[in-house]
Amino acid sequence: MARLFIRRDDLGLRTAMGEALLPMLVGAMSFLAGLAVAGALASGTLARHWQGDTARAVTIQVPANEANAVPAVLAATRATPGMSDVRVLPVAAVDELLKPWLGDDVAALGLPIPIVIAADGPGGDGSALTASLTRVTPGVLVQTGALWAARVAALTASLRACAAAMLVIVAMVAAAMVTLATRAGIAQRHFEIEIIHGLGALDGDIARRFAARAAWLALLGGAGGSLAAGPVLMWLSGLAAPFAGVAPQSAWPGLSPALWFVLPTLPLLAGGIGWATAQVTVRRWLGRLT
Template sequence: MARRIRRARDPLGLKRALSDRLLPGLVAAMALLAALALAGSRGAEALKERWQQGAAAAVTVQLPPEQAGRMEDAMALLRARPEVAWAEPVNPERMHELLRPWLGEVPALPLPSVLELRLHNTALDPAPLQRALSDAIPGAEVEAHGIWVARLAALARSVQGVALAVLALVIGVAVAVVAVATRAGLASRRQAIEILHDLGATQSDIAGRFARRIGLLAAGGALAGAAIAVPALAALSGLAAPLAGGMVQPWSALPWLDLALLPPVAGLIGWATAQLSVRRWLRRLP
């Protein structure tokens, strides 16, 4: 009796024709690659925004050690400039902290006095500011970071483009894998399909059974791939934390929404691909 019930629920024998190991395993690998590509794209976008909004607007002013006593004059001149939005001196203790990774314990050497300032418009040319400051305080130097930030932003856009291209490639490969698996299932169950078709089973019924089976297998595989991606992405996020200022926790930086969407999207891709493949195959039957 139980055997008859199983046959009634699966008259095409799809559980035997469509393996619950091979297809989910391949989809899991595709989902892992898709998760890495999505995380790379999101991370590149976040870094680009951080660089453009942070370092691009920052300008550093250095006063030589012999001009250290003119810090107040430099501050007054900078704050009076219309293009300067904010200006503050860098604390000596912070200077030592910034230099410690390269010099260890900073020796008792005369260090230049450093000021940080931000411009109202990052596109402004800092040359007039440099001339005004040099005329007032000989030896003072203005260093704008906009050009380097622009190059880093271009690099981030390139990384983002590559990640999206990889994602498109992964989707294409996943569609091809599902199509091949569907055709293999059709070939192995050809006789049963022809019998049901001759008995009056519609294309929608046959295609729907294949699509549901493959959609569930694809969704399950993508769920496994997303689960594997979580610790890998957390480790990569921890490595990239210094680039984000070291303030972001690895687990909070993960693209949780993208990871949650992988199984239903993979299931939908599997379902749609199976529907199209089966219907095209059925149209060729006599």
């Protein structure tokens, strides 16, 4: 590793590729990559939470005018295979759920609020349970979390795809920036390159000098971007904590532990992109020399 970076600057690349612009831009890309990776990991956490608890949740609404059917509905529900923890939600709990739409005093409105029965189900769309309960009382309404869980899974998959696309775009933009910086360096040092080419330098000798410089600048930028992403991710994860089912007061609310392994690799990836891109750019340019 030391041989890559502690190299005599024969081509004067510290001057020719000395601007802070490349590390700053790569840093910005690394920052965005950090956000994308965190987003992908967080959506995975969110999906697991929703698919675990929500997919099994079953809610049964019995119309207020059929309240006398509640014991039969409870019995039929308990008799359905896979159903457990079947219970009638207290009126206070139902009022609490309705408060955002109907206000603090739901009872005062005199509305026919249905009786709500909650249970843990086996998953699926609940059609068998619906058919069974409809025979008990026709107005019953069965809702399962499976539909929402499927929607969340689809949303998670699309978020992950977006994050992957963002990472690819970020990598391509970083490579484009390294290409431009390398071309600028070549333009400034073409005379020196031609001299050492004439002295018997291999293409690899010349490309390695540019690649080492580009990799170092990209590594610095990547490190800066990753460091900058840390506090922002902590703030965002605090905002997302309620949706991820963790307490906002926890040390790293909602952030996947995997992120703390991924973030330090971003500078290395940036350095790798810098190295490979500069190698390709310089070797292609050298092709014009005999």
